[in-house]
Amino acid sequence: MKKTILENRMKHIFCTVETPKKSNAKYNYEPESGGFVLAKYLPLGSVFPYDFGFIPGTVGEDGAPLDVIIISEQGTFPGCILKCKVIGAIKAVQQSKDGVQVENDRFLVVPEASSIFGNIHRVAQLSDTVLDELQHFFINYNKQEGKDFQPLKILSAKDACKTIEKAKSNCQPIKKIEVFIPLYDKEGNRFSDHLYQSVSKQLIKNFGGITAYIRSPAVGIWENSDGMQIKDDHVIYEIMVSEIDHSYWKQFKKKLELQFAQKELIIRQSEIGLI
Known part of the structure; x- marks a missing residue:
């Protein structure tokens, strides 16, 4: 099939x-x-x-x-x-x-x-x-x-x-996709590991492999409307591709925002070179 x-x-x-x-x-x-x-x-x-x-x-x-x-x-x-x-x-x-x-x-x-x-x-x-x-x-x-x-x-x-x-x-990947997903919800509770495993499985299935920064999460610091600094711990999924299917990533982003109850998640792309 x-x-x-x-x-x-x-x-x-x-x-x-x-x-x-x-x-x-x-x-x-x-x-x-x-x-x-x-x-x-x-x-x-x-x-x-x-x-x-x-x-x-x-x-x-x-x-x-x-x-x-x-x-x-x-x-x-x-x-x-x-x-x-x-x-x-x-x-x-x-x-x-x-x-x-x-x-x-x-x-x-x-x-x-x-x-x-x-x-x-x-x-x-x-x-x-x-x-x-x-x-x-x-x-x-x-x-x-x-x-x-x-x-x-x-x-x-x-x-x-x-x-x-x-x-x-045979075509070398030349673009990097990074998916940022928070570790905690708005109440400070950690999301279930099952959710992250599900994301990993889907990306591996669709792209053949990923790099996941889970054990050493990235720390994001941002300032709210009251001037208070807020820290956010993120898991980052990194994928290298030769072409970017924008429609796929838009749908994937919406799915993740629903799963993790987020108003907006960050998925960014960048050009890279391989040695």
């Missing part, structure tokens, strides 16, 4: 377009500049057959986000983000000029908004012409750069989703 839920969730992902369909220019997203940089022009008469981009929050064997081909009747623009359905992938290896060979798959997706391709759920539903066109395009595209691109086989939607999930786990 859990496996089925995971597969269904993974079949729909967000993709970022770098180079639009029918473009003669190749664009690359540059995180440092925060924009899309013109990388090169293709030879005259050569254009991208479909929108080409990447899957955010993934790291492939070459150290870059996974490449994605967005099969649709319309082209978009650099930076466009599309919710897409995974239908398969072209498994391939790429050899550079210096002979280094890495896995460099091309994942095949269809935008949810597509009216012509919306009924396609697996790569087998695509015509052989589309697959041949895509494979020949990337073979020739890499050949122009002195690289050897070798398609190996076509992956099913299920296998493509597994590969994407693995690439997501």
Whole structure:
């Protein structure tokens, strides 16, 4: 049952377009500049057959986000983000000029908004012409750069989703979430340990692991309207993630405020770097 839920969730992902369909220019997203940089022009008469981009929050064997081909009747623009359905992938290896060979798959997706391709759920539903066109395009595209691109086989939607999930786990967490929960209620009574155990279990289930500062609680000091200083002991739960689902955290915060009878709890986020 859990496996089925995971597969269904993974079949729909967000993709970022770098180079639009029918473009003669190749664009690359540059995180440092925060924009899309013109990388090169293709030879005259050569254009991208479909929108080409990447899957955010993934790291492939070459150290870059996974490449994605967005099969649709319309082209978009650099930076466009599309919710897409995974239908398969072209498994391939790429050899550079210096002979280094890495896995460099091309994942095949269809935008949810597509009216012509919306009924396609697996790569087998695509015509052989589309697959041949895509494979020949990337073979020739890499050949122009002195690289050897070798398609190996076509992956099913299920296998493509597994590969994407693995690439997501390879992506280093870059954001830290901290959840502050008080130890005592308004009357000074300590909350039940069962409540904290419940919070820990839910966060571990959803994110795979946490750091909980329970035995050495943080002490918060604040001043009320009468000018009196009040101390608050808090348990802090720390989670590292690559992407923040704001809707999830808003709902989680409301749930905790009800459980611990608090007018407002603090959940904060911050950027971090790993060594």
